[in-house]
Amino acid sequence: xxxARIHPEDLIDQAKHGALRTDQxxxxxxHLDGCAACRFELSLAPALYQSIELRAQDQxxxxxxxxxxxxxxxxxxxxxLGRKTASALTLLVSLLAGVAMAxxxxxxxxxxxxxxxxxxxxxxxxxxxxx
Numbered sequence: 503x504x505x506a507r508i509h510p511e512d513l514i515d516q517a518k519h520g521a522l523r524t525d526q527x528x529x530x531x532x533h534l535d536g537c538a539a540c541r542f543e544l545s546l547a548p549a550l551y552q553s554i555e556l557r558a559q560d561q562x563x564x565x566x567x568x569x570x571x572x573x574x575x576x577x578x579x580x581x582x583l584g585r586k587t588a589s590a591l592t593l594l595v596s597l598l599a600g601v602a603m604a605x606x607x608x609x610x611x612x613x614x615x616x617x618x619x620x621x622x623x624x625x626x627x628x629x630x631x632x633x
Contacts, residue, residue, distance in 0.1 A: 509533075509540060517544065538563050 513530040516522050522530065534541050542563045583591070 509537070514540060514543060542567070 510530060510533055513522065513526055513533075516526065517530055534544070538559050541560050545560065545564070
């Protein structure tokens with residue numbers, strides 16, 4: 503079975519834009535006679551498709567769709583960060599982590615290279631002349 507015969511998405515899209523040829527319109531109408539889902543999709547834009555009639559079974563599809571939409575959880579968006587704010591916070595945290603790691607590295611490097619207490623400084627470092 504050809505995919506276009508299952509649901510002719512390209513014909514539906516062309517119908518939405520008013521770009522159907524006569525033969526394509528005939529093919530779409532013959533499909534719509536037996537497909538409630540496609541009739542429902544086209545019924546979502548009634549001003550464009552006034553010639554398409556809804557049947558009793560289509561009303562059941564519409565009722566199910568409305569029932570599922572009304573049961574969807576509603577979110578007011580409070581307590582959530584916007585995309586820009588989240589990106590800025592991520593950048594800030596990354597920058598702070600980088601600064602902390604650099605500071606820790608500098609501290610450990612200085613501590614590792616420091617001469618132990620009570621021993622003279624390493625070679626190559628000039629010392630003050632004795633008086």
